[in-house]
Amino acid sequence: MAAKIISGTEIAAQIREELKKEVADMKEKHGVVPGLVTILVGKNPASVSYVTGKHKAADELGFFSIQDDQPEDLSEADLLKLIDKYNKDPKVHGILVQLPLPKHIDEKRVLNAIDPDKDVDGFHPVNVGRLMIGGKEAKFLPCTPAGIQELIVRSGFETAGAEVVVVGRSNIVGKPIANIMLQKGKGANATVTVVHTGTKNMDAHCKRADILIVAAGVPGLVKPEWIKPGACVIDVGVNRVGEKKSEKTGKMVPILKGDVDFDAAKEIAGAITPVPGGVGPMTITMLMKNTVKSAKTHAGIE
DSSP states (O other): OOOEEOOHHHHHHHHHHHHHHHHHHHHHHHOOOOEEEEEEESOOHHHHHHHHHHHHHHHHHTOEEEEEEEOTTOOHHHHHHHHHHHHHOTTOOEEEEOSSOOTTSOHHHHHHHSOGGGOTTOOSHHHHHHHHHOGGGOOOOOHHHHHHHHHHHHTTOOOTTOEEEEEOOOTTTHHHHHHHHHSSSTTOOOEEEEEOTTOSSHHHHHHTOSEEEEOOOOTTOBOGGGSOTTOEEEEOOOEEEEEEEOTTTOSEEEEEEOSBOHHHHTTTOSEEOOSSSSSHHHHHHHHHHHHHHHHHHHHTOO
């Protein structure tokens, strides 16, 4: 029997509907509107596309949103002043500086300048530390890992006591999702193994997984024989492997493949995310969720 396909597109739409109601309620009862600022330096086409998607989502949910576009030659000092301005602005609850930044700007210094209580991306060292402590201390979960957790929980997979194997140890996905799944409470409480390029017998570890999360950035890395029958497989990889002509527009579009051999794996797994349409749609949605949470915290709303 083929695996259930976990649609990130559908689950993201559900969460956005919930957020829309939450935002309307906050406005009506407390006069609070979540505020999100995105700072874009230069005109990197991929970055422009990401930022546009974020503001479209913010507008649909009823946020107050600012897309602050700056020239490529903006100095680091001026960027830091801009961040400081938004740190002090009470209407702003979330600040996001779109990466990559031009080479003359120190990304680390810039990201560390964001107020941790407005760091809705969840990558400030303070928020990384809060995630390690867990519980109520964890203010903002990084968006892609938080989206992965939602996909697992909303697909009905039990995480408590489950064997979770994470393939990849990046600071963006691998390490934070391992930490999230280790925490006590709903959607976590799992036994977690992290495998990576230095792991011996990676396939043997993967075969034990009730929940297999693959974020290695290597197309087709996980073979079907590495998957435990009935396992939940979350494929985070989005690898560009070529181009094809779109049937709708006639334009050339990228061919995307995940880190898992999807067609073969879906015959063995109990559930699996597609690429595209799996983890991807969740990331911006969780950014919106973090911004709503920040707005509530700043307003003292339970």
